[in-house]
Amino acid sequence: MNSKKQAFMVSAMKSGSGKTLITLGLINIFKRMGKSISIYKTGPDYIDTMYHEKIAGSPSTNLDPYFLEPAFKPGELKRLFFRNFKNDIAIIEGAMGLFDGIYGEGKRCSACSVSEELFVDVIMIVDMDELDNLSTYLQSFKHRVKAVIVNKVEENADINMIRLKVNEMGLFLIGYLHFDTNFYIESRHLGLYEPQKSIFDIVNNVSDKLSKTLDFTTLENFCVKEPNDTDIYNDKNIHNADLNIKQNRYRLAFAFDEAFSFTYEENIKVLEEYGFEIVKFSPIHDKVLPDNISVLWLSGGYPELYAKELSSNISMLKSIYNKNIPIIAECGGFIYLHDFFEDGVGNKYPGVGLIKGKAFKTKKLVRFGYIEIEAGSESILMKKEQRIRSHEFHYYDSTCNGEYAHAIKANKSKEWDCINASNNIFAGFPHLYLRGYEFLIQNLVSFLERERDV
Incomplete structure (x- = not known):
């Protein structure tokens, strides 16, 4: 065993930044390439996992950092991740903002804590008008953020300038998505509505646009090292x-x-x-x-x-x-x-x-x-x-x-x-x-x- 498999987390600074839509687009892009995908969602979310399953055609696993917190259930979160990682690529969608966890206790039980437990690197989804805030945001806590996908980019934007801004933060610009009013999934409360048939049209459109800007070479370097403990794979x-x-x-x-x-x-x-x-x-x-x-x-x-x-x-x-x-x-x-x-x-x-x-x-x-x-x-x-x-x-x-x-x-x-x-x-x-x-x-x-x- 002891090999490396492709894996990464998709996160953001806050809810509503397009994490789910871009995650679905990435799932769809890899499916078109003939790849098999294991999908995960951090936190106790039910509806986003329904979207994952609709697009991927296979179940999505909740990686909840509170239920299986290492101090409370040592090794359980990692065991769950690898037992369900049976495909070419693992994509983990983070809940809310990267550092959002238990209120008043730093990044405890956040998406960031999951990425650290699994040694999985993070791609941040950032709206164009919030890109200047990313550097300050990432200084809040230690993290595994390596790359950025910029969302809602104007058609006439200077991509080289965007790339320069991202590089100055020590990160890669791994893709971008132009602003489109059709890229919208309606939400209720703090989550999305349950998926409707129209989601396939929206995701196909996002996939078409995103695939033209993705840096697949850099993306292939996002890997996770499999543990030697074979009990993790024992069902x-x-x-x-x-x-x-x-x-x-x-x-x-x-x-x-x-x-x-x-x-x-x-x-x-x-x-x-x-x-x-x-x-x-x-x-x-x-x-x-x-x-x-x-x-x-x-x-x-x-x-x-x-x-x-x-x-x-x-x-x-x-x-x-x-x-x-x-x-x-x-x-x-x-x-x-x-x-x-x-x-x-x-x-x-x-x-x-x-x-x-x-x-x-x-x-x-x-x-x-x-x-x-x-x-x-x-x-x-x-x-x-x-x-x-x-x-x-x-x-x-x-x-x-x-x-x-x-x-x-x-x-x-x-x-x-x-x-x-x-x-x-x-x-x-x-x-x-x-x-x-x-x-x-x-x-x-x-x-x-x-x-x-x-």
């Missing part, structure tokens, strides 16, 4: 042997449609490693739950956008309400389980009815950010005093947030109680990440085994 989960789990021993119904689409690809992998057969279904379109299931998982998403459709599917509401099996619900799934939930303009609709209360729209982000959760007692997923890292990102609140666990923000600035966990339910606003927290699924399997033996 066999060591816990499976310990638990003597048979493949497909349990069927797990996983909500996945227009209303519920936020999940980590690694979550599906972990569940399958522990012997679960994943059966995707639609709370909007299907009339009842799939047959012979042992677990129900309601992922995050935008149920408020489909409140009428979800609420009018009465047979599905009843099917979930009457199903006495473990139910795990994150954020959007949690909203759906309420007696009532509001749509985006405040209209109230009946939900499943397993959470006694109402989920309602607010005017700002509620309890936003990375958190650490400690369980107060035993449940289907956690034992008393077990801890996991998680995050919340929602404009909704609930009259019944739950008191099963206690959450503390990563920078220790706030804390609150969360999660409803009684009998067979584990539901709340926090999103769950399973890689590195396999004990959650070990606990679930143990619960199912006990129920089977009763």
Whole structure:
């Protein structure tokens, strides 16, 4: 092993600089060249990874620097990166700005921290009118920035002068993209809308323009050295042997449609490693739950956008309400389980009815950010005093947030109680990440085994 493979990170000084669009353009350019690409996104992003998958035709992996922080889970982030790096090129899109991480704690858990952990160099996307600020920005912290792609360049701009400015910073100008009002992807909150069909036309256009300016020779020098530790490439989960789990021993119904689409690809992998057969279904379109299931998982998403459709599917509401099996619900799934939930303009609709209360729209982000959760007692997923890292990102609140666990923000600035966990339910606003927290699924399997033996 011990060879070098092509890899780089795409980052910027802030959100809204065109990172995602140019990342998609690069993916598309390499696909046209016949290259296979492994794609990643730093942070807890769900939607950008959907865009990656649309263009690449293969899943994108979240490299979250908080869930797998080296001081907390040594080696896990690097292991995840290389286990999923099975192609010619790895492209990592950084979240927000290069140094944006946990508020008040420098570059901790930022895209920069991921590049340093993986020894991957960074290409910065910089708008033309912000290029003069880049040098000062990069003086903030140590970094691995090596090159720049300048965005929104005027047609009559002097490229040699731009290159000179970049070179004076000790960086390479590796490409540029002329200003075009058609190069725009609509966003909501702090992220993009879910990808539409028009994205292919936009990305093809960007790829055509960007490929004419890219310095492919310099780009080929962006490499990462593979570790000698062959265990990093071993997909066999060591816990499976310990638990003597048979493949497909349990069927797990996983909500996945227009209303519920936020999940980590690694979550599906972990569940399958522990012997679960994943059966995707639609709370909007299907009339009842799939047959012979042992677990129900309601992922995050935008149920408020489909409140009428979800609420009018009465047979599905009843099917979930009457199903006495473990139910795990994150954020959007949690909203759906309420007696009532509001749509985006405040209209109230009946939900499943397993959470006694109402989920309602607010005017700002509620309890936003990375958190650490400690369980107060035993449940289907956690034992008393077990801890996991998680995050919340929602404009909704609930009259019944739950008191099963206690959450503390990563920078220790706030804390609150969360999660409803009684009998067979584990539901709340926090999103769950399973890689590195396999004990959650070990606990679930143990619960199912006990129920089977009763």
